[in-house]
Amino acid sequence: MRRKFLKKIIAQSPEDLHIISACCSEAKVNLNDIKYLPSNKIFLLSISRFNIESEGKKKSINSIIKFEFVQSSKSKNIDQNNADLVLELLAIDIFKKEDNFEITLLFSKNRIITLSVEVIEVTLEDQKITNDKSS
DSSP states (O other), X not given: OOOOOOOEEEXXXXXXXXXXXXXHXXXXXXXXGEEEETTTTEEEEEEEEEOTTXXXXXXXXEEEEEEESEEEEEEESOOTTOTTOEEEEEEEEEEEETTEEEXXXXXXXTEEEEEEESSOOEEEEEEEETTOTTO
16 A cells, blocks of 8 residues: 655745745645735745656645735735635745845736745645545
């Protein structure tokens, strides 16, 4: 019997964040699955991504990306009134701005979400493999 383990990747540096970005390239995000909790300084993204880290057939996995210590969130070219909107995450980039960092979520069709964070604390955690018979 083969055991299946779900991944949890923690990023605390720009290099770590590039690994999470690579894992999440081409992930699909429903607009309703994006949550910003300003009182908790947390930004959550529920994504459906391909398991590019494993060998063999690429399986779709539901994952959560959690950004902590978020001071503000801004979006560009995203119609927040369109609840059915599905975004395609292309990359996650990071820039140093004065004493803080700006994490930029780049989506297809020039859509952008920019997070201003105090420190880099990002977690990618797999929830379940889509269409998995064992779960």
